[in-house]
Amino acid sequence: MGEAIVITSGKGGVGKTTTSANLGTALALMEKKVCLIDTDIGLRNLDVVMGLENRIIYDIIDVIIGRCALKQALIKDKRFDHLYLLPAAQTSDKSDLTTEGMEKIVAELKPEFDYIIIDCPAGIEQGYKNAVAGADKAIVVTTPEKPSVRDADRIIGLLEQEDIEPPKLIVNRIRNHMVEDGDMLEVDEIVQVLSIDLLGIVADDEQVIKASNHGEPVAFQPNTKASIAYRNIARRILGESVPLMSFEDQKGMFSRLKKLFSKSK
Amino acid sequence: MIGNKQIITIKGTREGLSLHMDDACSFEELLKELEEKLAANRIDSADQIVGVHIQLGNRYLEKEQEELLCRMITSKQRLRIESVHSEVITKQAAIEWKEEAEVKAVSRVVRSGQVLEVKGDLLLLGDVNPGGCVTATGNIFVMGNLLGIAHAGKDGNTDAVIAASYMNPTQLRIASYISRAPDHETDGVYMECGHIDDEQQKIIIDRLQAVVRKRPGISSFERRMLNG
Numbered sequence: 049m050g051e052a053i054v055i056t057s058g059k060g061g062v063g064k065t066t067t068s069a070n071l072g073t074a075l076a077l078m079e080k081k082v083c084l085i086d087t088d089i090g091l092r093n094l095d096v097v098m099g100l101e102n103r104i105i106y107d108i109i110d111v112i113i114g115r116c117a118l119k120q121a122l123i124k125d126k127r128f129d130h131l132y133l134l135p136a137a138q139t140s141d142k143s144d145l146t147t148e149g150m151e152k153i154v155a156e157l158k159p160e161f162d163y164i165i166i167d168c169p170a171g172i173e174q175g176y177k178n179a180v181a182g183a184d185k186a187i188v189v190t191t192p193e194k195p196s197v198r199d200a201d202r203i204i205g206l207l208e209q210e211d212i213e214p215p216k217l218i219v220n221r222i223r224n225h226m227v228e229d230g231d232m233l234e235v236d237e238i239v240q241v242l243s244i245d246l247l248g249i250v251a252d253d254e255q256v257i258k259a260s261n262h263g264e265p266v267a268f269q270p271n272t273k274a275s276i277a278y279r280n281i282a283r284r285i286l287g288e289s290v291p292l293m294s295f296e297d298q299k300g301m302f303s304r305l306k307k308l309f310s311k312s313k
Numbered sequence: 314m315i316g317n318k319q320i321i322t323i324k325g326t327r328e329g330l331s332l333h334m335d336d337a338c339s340f341e342e343l344l345k346e347l348e349e350k351l352a353a354n355r356i357d358s359a360d361q362i363v364g365v366h367i368q369l370g371n372r373y374l375e376k377e378q379e380e381l382l383c384r385m386i387t388s389k390q391r392l393r394i395e396s397v398h399s400e401v402i403t404k405q406a407a408i409e410w411k412e413e414a415e416v417k418a419v420s421r422v423v424r425s426g427q428v429l430e431v432k433g434d435l436l437l438l439g440d441v442n443p444g445g446c447v448t449a450t451g452n453i454f455v456m457g458n459l460l461g462i463a464h465a466g467k468d469g470n471t472d473a474v475i476a477a478s479y480m481n482p483t484q485l486r487i488a489s490y491i492s493r494a495p496d497h498e499t500d501g502v503y504m505e506c507g508h509i510d511d512e513q514q515k516i517i518i519d520r521l522q523a524v525v526r527k528r529p530g531i532s533s534f535e536r537r538m539l540n541g
Contacts, residue, residue, distance in 0.1 A: 202424060202444065
């Protein structure tokens with residue numbers, strides 16, 4: 049029986065879709081059977097990031113209103129035989145997607161797959177509720193900025209009311225030099241405020257943008273910072289204990305001293 | 314026998330008149346005698362207004378009855394009702410009273426967008442995150458980081474205080490007073506307590522020890538019972 053994990057954040061643009069695509073890919077790289085579900089009706093992106101846009105015939109709404117069978121709507125990834133995508137609808141009526149419909153789809157997928165990754169739309173309205181409905185676990189994505197952390201806090205509060213495990217946190221798009229200058233929140237600070245377990249941290253990497261544009265998730269690349277981070281997160285999801293990546297580049301004595309003094313102030 | 318006994322006894326005290334009303338007769342009888350008593354003593358309209366304390370004994374009055382009684386007294390004579398005291402209250406009022414005086418311990422994180430409301434004092438074992446809000450009709454004690462909004466003495470108790478292990482709130486509210494964090498970023502303070510300063514008429518934050526001196530009754534149940 050598989051596990052359904054919803055990727056959510058509250059705020060838009062923090063990297064939910066990118067995280068979903070890359071975790072799906074990373075899990076697939078580890079020989080797991082994975083199904084990605086895009087629940088952002090009207091603003092579907094996951095198919096673009098995965099490079100599967102041109103293969104869409106049916107979507108999630110078609111499944112729900114019975115226009116096709118669930119199997120017909122699933123798109124097989126071009127790189128893996130055991131990675132599938134259930135795309136969101138682009139033109140259909142949003143209100144056709146209901147929590148019951150979503151629960152039914154997830155329940156139907158669970159016996160077939162090891163992991164079902166649900167990409168949640170931004171916001172806390174019906175779209176969010178639908179995405180969470182079928183999930184067993186939740187991952188909250190935030191960036192090291194105050195508005196994003198605030199919304200993550202809000203969403204964690206809402207998730208606590210759901211019948212799922214306590215959510216885990218991914219801090220995305222960390223720019224180390226900005227954190228060091230005090231212009232970005234530190235990971236420890238974010239974890240302390242949100243008081244949930246940290247699942248992983250991902251550096252702000254230009255490769256991620258490049259990869260999204262090519263429809264090829266960055267997790268495929270062998271050794272960029274972001275791809276290693278996503279693969280580490282996937283390993284943690286599988287239960288391995290992997291130490292957090294260190295962002296610190298090799299530093300001279302002088303800058304280390306400087307840091308020491310700026311801290312003791 | 315009752316006919317001989319006076320239902321209402323009037324006593325003059327330093328605080329004004331004290332009206333003792335017998336609690337063994339019916340309310341109608343009480344009103345009747347009150348009317349007679351009031352009619353018997355005419356007071357010149359030039360006289361000073363005198364304060365009246367009403368002692369009801371073991372009689373419980375409904376709100377309408379109390380209003381009726383007070384209206385009768387104030388309309389007939391140059392009197393002003395200072396207090397109405399009864400030895401008994403309803404169970405419901407007693408429960409509310411108890412709730413008001415209780416310390417409610419809650420263990421959770423109050424997150425952005427969440428509101429935690431309690432009657433009486435709040436003892437929160439956990440943080441109040443930015444965007445979160447805790448309110449209490451009494452005092453608020455946070456064993457954790459207070460980073461959001463705290464509103465103590467919500468129903469108007471200006472003696473209420475807000476204390477936290479670490480305090481860096483967006484807003485502190487006590488009764489109808491509001492103070493907010495300065496516009497520049499601040500570091501926050503440890504083990505301090507916000508309260509209303511009577512001279513400055515605003516909320517100030519001080520060390521816990523200093524506040525305890527200003528609000529000596531902060532932890533005593535009896536004080537709150539007496540104040541009602």
